[in-house]
Amino acid sequence: MLGRFTLRGRVMLAYGLLALGLSAVLAMVTWGVVSDYLTHQREQSAKLVTEESTTALRYGLFGVPDPCQPAREHTECPEPTLQPGVSPMAVLNSLPSTDAAASMLYVDEHWYALTGKPSDLPPDLIQSALGGTPVQRRIDINGRPVLAVGVPLGAGTRGDAFFEWHPLSTLDATLDTLKITLIAAAVATTLIGLAVGRLASTVALRPLAELAGVADAIAHGKLDARLQAENDKDLGGLARSFNRTAADLERRVATDARFAGDVSHELRTPLMTMLNSMQLIQNHRDELPAAVREPVELLGDDLDRFRRLVIDLLEISRDDGGDRGSRETVRIADLVRAAADAAAGREVTEVEHEAEGLTLQADKRRLERVVANLVENAEDHAGGCKGVGVRTGGLGVVITVDDAGPGIAVEDRARIFERFGRGETSGRGRGVGLGLAIVARHVQWHRGTIRVTERPGGGARFVIELPAKTS
Incomplete structure (x- = not known):
């Protein structure tokens, strides 16, 4: 799998995965700590509010904040009794305002509720509170998350209790915001890791890129190319x-x-x-x-x-041997026309009107040799030259040489430009396999390209592109 990536890509991927791993671990730890803390704080706050309301209810209903207070010296709490003339609903209405979404009171075997319905509470939660055990639980009321809290009113066998539920929408929204923020931070950290990896790979692989450039220059004939890192301790x-x-x-x-x-x-x-x-x-x-x-x-x-x-x-x-030649400004159309027509012994050149004024800084002898070799190759090995064209395009000017031969097989199109390289369809003649190698060398010397294609109608077409400009 990694073989599909370049060395630079693998370095970038390594940095990106490292950044993703670290950011994911940090995000999970942060999420665990912060979400537990916020949830615990919300539960404690809800429990405290409900206990304070319960204390107020005990005072209003029984006359004391704690029914067991008169019997501290006794081993058992007395049965709490309602004060004469006290209305549980009036006491429930007198409670101070809190963030509770619903308040319900079960006393003297009757339910009293300002908001909410006792049927929305889980039965086991009600039984726990009526049995004297404070309880809290996260439930859904009409699709909204709430924290239900039940607190017994006394410790006797009467089984009175107070219930409230507190909305958790704000807590959930906060946690959702935290989750999105952590995910965005992880993505951003990963992207930063990829960018740092690209920068690091660029710096680390710069000597390798220089080595590749020098090796490519030598492969293309520039044998005096050298590396400049001899004083580098590592390289x-x-x-x-x-x-x-x-x-x-x-x-x-x-x-x-x-x-x-x-x-x-x-x-x-x-x-x-x-x-x-x-x-x-x-x-x-x-x-x-x-x-x-x-x-x-x-x-x-x-x-x-x-x-x-x-x-x-x-x-x-x-x-x-290192002959660098000499460059001079030449009119491409005139040079190609003279060299091609002389090599063919007849007029074979057709110049596009827009290409008449194109000029090139060229070695005249080399460029004439390129055109002459291609025309002679067509004449000697490919049934004759069908035409030489000069037009604008490509790098600046495009020169084409067509022949009437059987064409050149695709697998031979690169080999024919090698020294003593001859394609299977080249035929037998006076050539020795150096003419096209010389053509390729001279075209490269002019910073151009040469390739072979099929000529419309049959035969081969040699296409040369050279950098040129309008005179």
């Missing part, structure tokens, strides 16, 4: 090892490039001699015996293929 060893490896690679590539360049230069002189000799022989082809003409043609084709190989090797060795 210094890795940085120095990586930089040594990159330096060794750069030296190896430069050595190989110089070797290829030297070999290619050394081959040019004998190659020119052989080409001139072959040209002389071909000029007198009609004078040659018929049995010799076919071997001479084959030899001429191989010499031309050898010439292309030497030229391509010189081009690649120049790039690998």
